Structures are given as C-alpha cells and as structure tokens.
Amino acid sequence: MNMWRVLRDNDVHMRIVPMATGESRRAAAMLTLAACTMLIAGCGRDHGGSTAPAPSQPDPSAEVITSVPLGPVAGAAQSTLATRLPNPYSNDAQAVQQGQDLYIKMNCAGCHGYGAKGGMGPNLTDGYWRYGGVPASIFNSIYQGRPQGMPAWNPALPTQDIWKIVAYIQSLGGSYPAHLYQAWMQGDKPGDVVPGDVAGTVPPGTSNSSVPEPKASPAKPQSAPAVNDVAPAPGTGK
C-alpha cells in the first residue's frame, strides 16, 4: 500500500520541525497538516479502522509473520521461511530493557508473572511452547493472541514494541533460535545432540540468519513443562 510511502515522505517534512522555532514551527505544522490531509484524502481503502498492521520500520512485516503456523497441526507443518525470521532486536540490551518495561506496563506480568515464570498464563522461561518457541512464533502469539485468553496486541502495540517484548522473552533463555522451528516441533531441546542425520531436526548451520541468537539454556529435568492446559496459578483463589 503506497500510503506507507506517503507516510515516510511525510516523515521528511516532519523532521524539520524540532529544530524550528516560533514562526517556522507553525509553518511546519501547517505543512504537516496539509500532508496529513492529503494522506487521508488520498487513501481509498476503508477498512473500519483496526485491522491493518502497519510496520513503520522495514522490519519483518507482520503479514509475513502471521503466516507462521500455529503449531504442529496434523504433524505436517513445515518450517516456512517466516518461521526463520530473526528478531531485529535480539541481543540488543536496550531493547531487552524496553521489552521488560513493556512486559510489566502492558499487564503481561499480571498473567505470566513477574519474572515470566507463569501464573494465569504459561511460564515463558521453561522451554515449553504451546504455540512455538522461535521468535517469529512468539511474536505471532502476541500479535494475534491465542485461543485460551491471550489477547491480540495488534493494533494496540506497534510491531517494534512487540519485537522488543519478544527480545525480553528470548533473554530469559526458554525460547528457541529462529532456525530451530523443526526442533521445537519434534520436541528436541536447543542444545540436544541429534544423532546423525536421522532426524535432521537440529541441523547445524542451517540458519540463514546472520543475526546472532541468544543461546537458549538446555532444558533441565526439574523444569519439565506443565502439560496441563492451564499453568499453575499463583493467584488468589477466585
């Protein structure tokens, strides 16, 4: 949609503004208004106001991400290109911090716990992922929500913010690197040694990603995932 381009162009006008003062600022604002009006008038699409994802950075587009399969449906899902999308904010300490802030401020902690060890919602640190533990799957879980009560955070949160939350979750060590989607599907843990090419589930060097992934911690026996439909609830009994 070329409204994107309009917005980007629009940016260029707006970037003048902060250095402007007084008169010139007013002029810039009027210019902006004009640009906005054009933008509004020039866009023929009317979709009722809430569904269009709108990444404003050239990061992996949300439309691609939402093609990530929900899980091993009928055992046949392939690791599509989309599942291998790396998180643009992986290993970015500042983004991880911002992601943690958002995790608390967006009430994620209320369900998944302060420290993400679970509560009303599942534990996000234990290597067990109902809907996939690669960054793209986690993004997707946040972006479009999940059927057991996880709200969809699109369009409330911009995609960059969702990626930052994913970066925080990755930093907790329970997720899978982007290229290990197949491994997740087959129950292999990151770090497992897979004999020969029998399974080929954790093929070394299959990652086409140059983005370094956080090293996920090997699964520990005591952190065996709760396979209950509902995670333990350290709540208050209502």
Next chain:
Amino acid sequence: MSYLRTYGPAGDPGTRLGWGLGIVSIIVMAVITLLLLGAILRRRARQGDPRALAVQRDEGGMAWLYIGVGVSAVVVVGCVIWTMFTVAAIAMPARTDLTVQVTGAQWWWSVRYQNDDPSRIFTAANEIHIPVGRPVRIELLSHDVIHSFWIPRLGGKMDVIPGQTNVTWLQADKPGVYRGQCGEYCGAQHAHMSMYVIADMPQDYLNWTRNQLQDAVAPDSMATRNGQQAFLAHCAVCHAVRGTPAGGILGPDLTHLMSRRTIAAGMLPNTPGNLAAWVADSQALKPGSQMPALALSGPDLSAVMTYLQTLR
C-alpha cells in the same frame, strides 16, 4: 519565563531578595571600586620620594580596617537576616486550599488534583489550573529520572526525584498563564518538557473543575463512534479517557484533551493540524518520546482525529 518579575507570594520574597541582593552587591562593588581607585591614586601621589622603600608601613589607617569590616559585617549580617526572613516567607504556608500531585515523566507532566472527597479527584496533563490568590500545595513525584519543577514567574525550582515525594507550593496573585519548564536535564527532550500554570478567577476555576470532572462525551454520530473504536484499538493501552474502556496510565489522560492549550508538554499549540501531525508521527516531532510511531492508516488517523476533537 522571566524570573525578574513574579506574581505570587511563593515567588515575590525571593524575587525581592534577588533584586535586593543584586542592588546591594552592585553598591558594594561600586564602593569597593571607588576605594580601590582612591588607594591607587594616593599611592601614585607619593611616588616622588626617591628614598622611599618599596614597601613601607603607613602610620594610622587602622580606622579604615575597622570601618571596612564594620560596614561589611552590617551589610552581610543584614543580607543573612533578610535571606532567612525570605526563606521563612516562602516556606509552606500553614494552610493550602488545594493539593496538586505533579508527576514528572520523560517528557511530560501528569497532574492529579487531590481532594478530600475522592470523587473530586481527577487527572490531567501538562497544565495546572489554580484559583487565583490561593496557596496551592504541589506534591512532586517522578516516574523515571530526576526532573525539576520550575514556574519561574511563581517561584523557585524544586527537584522531582524518583522514589521520593517533594513538596512545594505556589500562588498566583494575578490571573494569567505562567509558563513552566523542567529545570533539570532529564534526557533528549528535556527542552520540550514544559507546562503551563493557569491562574483562573475563582468562578472560572470552578467551571473548569466541573468540566474536568465530567466523563468524556459519548460519541453521538457514526463518525465519532468509529473514531472511538479506532482510538480504543490503537491508543487505549497507554491513554485514559474517562467514561470509556480506555484506561492506560502511561501517557497523558485525554478525557478533556481539547481543553488544553498545548500538546506534547507545551511543545505545540493544540491545533487540529499539530494534533494530527503528532498522532501521525510523534517521533518525527519529538524523537525518543515514549509515544511510539503508530503508523496509523489514513482512515484510522482521520477517525482518531475526529474522536479526539470531541474530548472537550
């Protein structure tokens, strides 16, 4: 922003003191300069005597010392006493008529109007309305880093420190709009962290309060209903609009957004054009601000704008 003239008892004694000490300093400097010049001239007058040692002790002259120290002591002690009286004069008055809790955040001010009757407590942003001629207690909190609360025409600075409640007060004796500014460097947009204190005549203040206490007007047309939906979808996790499910506390409460003079913490006049520009891409206007680039579609932006303009 000038602090050379103030308009209230929280600032006036300090301003008087500032002027006074300034004038005293100028007089002292002038006197000393004159004396120094005199001394220099007198020294020159004696240069004719070839037997004179390079340094020699004058007879007498101790009186100059006594007089000098005496006069200085009187002036200094006088200034100290004056300063102490001034500090006492701008101390928190025994009774204040209103308490406002101001929370500094990067980079804006949240303003909560306290009241003994909880149902008269409400939250606004970046504008502090006060009744003219009444002392107002200001409680200062920080959401993130150290800021400083400063309304130059109404009084001195008070630091805003995370994890601590600092208290100051102000009073405006003349109705009007007084600009304030964060007085402690607090990050990239420190310069764009202003606010306005608006001193209203008592009746205006009551009317303003009454309006602020109202819930937001319910949408009454298809366009405003769509606008509200777009607002709830895109904006409500950070912004609150009372009377709707929008209950975010991360950004300014927008229940009566259109009653404010400026947006983005005093950065831009609150005009439809500026508001649209801000919603469309706040990061271009105020890079680094917590308001993310929403990248709304044209129709969504138009819908949100339609709704925002109903928030009077």
Next chain:
Amino acid sequence: MQSPDAAAPLGPGRVMNDARANFAPNDPPGEWHSQARDYANTRYSPLDQITAANVAKLRIAWSFSDGTSNGHEAAPLVVGDTMYLVTPFPNLAYALDLGKPGAPIKWSYDPKPTPLAIGKACCDTVNRGATVVDGKLIYNLLDDHTIALDAGTGKELWRTKMGDVTTGVTMTMAPFAVGNKVYVGNSGGELGVWGWLAALDVKTGKELWRAHSSGTDKDVLIGPDFKPFYAWMKGRDLGKTTWPAGMWKTGAGAVWGWVSYDPETNLIYYGTSNPGPRVPSQRPGYNLWTSAIFARDATTGEAKWAYQFTPHDQWDYDGVNENVLLDLTIDGKPRKVLVHFDRNAFAYTLDRTTGEVLSAKPFAYQNWSHGIDLKTGMPKVVAEMQPKPNVKLSNVCPPDIGGKDWQPAAFSPHTGLVYAGIFNLCMNVTDHPQSYIPGTPYDGMEMTRHSASGPKGNWGEFMAWDPVAGKKAWTIKEQFMVMSGALATAGDVVFYGTVDGWFRAVDARSGKVLWSQKLSSGIIAQPMTYLGPDKRQYVAVYSGVGGAAMVSSAQPGFPPRGGVLYVFSIDGDSPHSAPGMLTTEGTAPALRSTGGKP
C-alpha cells in the same frame, strides 16, 4: 499437634455455648442439595453413624475420576439415589447412580464453554459447585453462563448469558437457590470487572434483578430501606463518591463467594471482593462497596444494610468469605448473628438484623491493624503496613489470600463451635501502578508468600472457634495450607483436607485427629456426607489441588494435580463390595474348591 495457646478442649458431652442455627430448608437428613447444605451455611449433617468410636475404620468405598485436572473446589450433591458432580473448566456435569455397583454414570453433560475463559480466570479455572432445586441442577460456567440441567436426564433446560468473558469477567461461584430464585455472582476482582450479584428465575433462567457492588445507589439497589449501622456508610451514591472520578466502573467488588439466607427476615447475605486495581494509591477513598457484606431483600434485591470489612482495601483482603448464620447469647442477650472469618484475619460476629459489629477478634496472625474499633466499625490501620507504589514491603500479614480464603467453615450445634481451615501466612509485596486494559489483569501486586512462623513454619491450620467467647477452642497446625471446606456431623466428627492431600477426621470436642488418609492429589474441595440407598453413611471429597493453593507449589512435597472423587465408608463397605458379587468360572479344580474370589 495441639497448639499450646488454645483454650481447654471440650470434654465429652459438653457444649461450649448455646449457639444454635436454623437448618432450613431441612432437606432429608441423608441428602445434600446445595454446597452449604442449608441456608444458614452450617455445612452440618445430622448423620451420626460415623462417630469418634468408629471413624478410624473409614476406608475407600469407591472413587471416580472426572477426567479434568484443575483445582477441584466443589462438594458433590446427593439427591435421592443420585450424586451430582460439576468439574472445573470445561465445567462438565455428571450424575452418578448410587444404587448401582460402583456408582456408574447415569448421565453426563458437556456445556462446551469457550476456552478463552481459561486465560481470564485469575486463579485457576475452578468451579465451586452446583445446587439442585426444583428438579434442576444449576451451575455457572467459567465463560459467564448460568445453566440449568434436568436433574433426571441431564438435558439443558436453560442457559443465561451473564457477562462478557472477553473483558475479564468469569464465573466460579456456586449458585445459591431459595424458592424460585437462584442467586449468582461474578469473578474477576483482578481484572477490573464491575462486580454484581444477580437473581434468576429458577424456572426460566430469566434475570430478575442485578445488584452491583459499586456505582450509584440505583446500580447498587440501594433505596429508602437501606440502613447501615455506621455513619460513614450512610449517604447518597457512596458506591460512586468514594472513588476517584470514574474509577468505580472498573472497581471490581466481584461476588465469587457464598450466599446465606435467613428465612425469618427474608434476607440474603453475601460478601464482595477486593477493589480494583489492587494498587491502592490509584484509588483513594473507601471504595465502597468492595470488601464488604450486603444484606438484601431476597425478593427484590434491595439492600437493607451493608458493612465494609476493609475500607480502601490495600492488601486484596476481599470480603467474600462465607457468613454462618447463628443465634447465640452475648452479654446475656439473645442475638441473631452471622459469623464471618474475613480474609483480613478477623473473625467478625455481626448482628445480622442491623449490621452492627458485636465482636471482631483475630483468628490468624495479622500485623496490618491494631484491631477493629467497635464504636465506628473501622479497622485501626498500621501506617507502615500500607503499600506504596514501587516500594517493596516485607512481612505483611496476612497476605492477599488472607488468614483464611473462601474455604467455608462448618458449625456443629452439638459443640457450639465453628470449624475452619485457615492459613498462617505473610507476604512480601511490591505494588506496580496499572493501566486498565480490558481483558487483562488490573492487578499490580508482585508478591511472594511465606509462613508467618519462619522458613520452616507451618502454612496451614485447622481450628475450632468459639463464636461467643471470640477465641479458638483448639487448633491443629498443618505444614501445608488447609484450603478445604470443613464438614461437621452429628456423630461429633469433623472433616477437613490439606493441600498436600491428607483427608482427616477430628473429634469435634477435643480436636484430636482420629483418622487420616492420604489421597492422590491435594484437597481444596468441600467434604460432604450422605446416606446411601443402603442406609449407610458415606463421606465424600474431591482430591484435585489448584486454585489459590498454587501459591505454595514450591513447597517440597507439593502434590501434582488431579481430579478424583473419593467416597468413604466404615470398612469401605458398600452393598457391592461383599464377596460373591460375580460368579467366577474357574477351570482348575483347586480354585473351584476354594470358591475363588475375583
């Protein structure tokens, strides 16, 4: 296990006081039609076959796994020769035929609630049980529907939608029926819901009235008949004016606990939950009518009086715990009272006709208050124990789940004592101011809980409370939480279960533990007792840990989840357990000669 600070236990045959209860609706002695068995919420059974003398011979007669594994908090119901069970989400219903060997399933029903509800239930997907009235089994689904099934066939007769689960409203409480009305309330005190109790028509499921816990007097059904005892609860629209502008709409006051009914005055009594958000600095004011109790006209829903246990509740203490209606003599005067063990750790005795607090004494360790001022009804709050935003506060006692949670008490007229499972807990808490985002927690309390008696201290306790003296008659310390309901019987044996899975029988007078049986999972359900078609007394309890008990899941020895109903009888006997139930066709002569048991 007796606590040294407890008063002397009762000797045989002695009664502590003259406490009496009205056991209306006086169902047949061997049956159990509602969670509390009677309107007064005594959970007392007149059955007396099982006594202190023979209780040690209790053995499992049969058991039943319902196939679900989240917290099991309900009591089974018995009407005639049928037992009714409802499960946690997905809220299945079973009717078991007690007249047949092994109590096989007579019918079962799957109401198919939406899985969305799982993620909206704050504290596990529990259900606190059903009620049988007018030939219907009525219970609530987690996704905000009240349904009525034909008790004979399991056919769904009506289904009423009560709320919008996407906004965080769920339903977990047990409906309470009186005559042709059934009362239901919502859950979601942690999700910024608007709390209510509603009355439905038993015949049709039609909603007759709904009383909210905050808002204008109209919302709360407060009219001219409303006469609270204390001055600070008198005034117009207090459900709105004791909140910052607009905040009452997301102020919770959910009604997820128990309802009692006094047939003499036609009043119902119930409590409301904590205010939302749980961070108090966001909501200055008393936040009426949260963490409070209402007395309402059972027919019209009009409020008669109310009392707020914890004004401006800063610790999530709620007010939802059960109200046991008793008649007793205080200072020489006969009083109609209700006894309420609040989560705030005080045992309240209220005059149930006026709402006056007659006594309020702590039953568990607490340090948030210096007691309750009986003149004003106000707690004297300890300033240092009030949480502040983003500041960690250590050792606040009791914690959010209270000195006692929803697990209901039982009363025995034989002893005059009230029996209850309680906690011995404190918390460390940090408040984080919260945004209201519909369908997400409006909560903000970061907490850890620990025993009030140090790192190795006990988490639970089972006590007998003398409601006249306002003190414990005896108490039993348990390492794990006691979060099961209590059951009192005419055989003077009292039953309870522990979170680590022990089911115990206790002498009602002395507190002596007479029998214990370890079950498969932890016990947080309500035990009950009934008379089988064979006229034998059985005791039944669900085993299936979950709910708020999960706060202790890090304790070594914490059991896994489960969902099994255990039914006990003396020696494990049932008509079908005797030898020779089936004939065995043996082929080897030796076996034939001994008769070979299966």
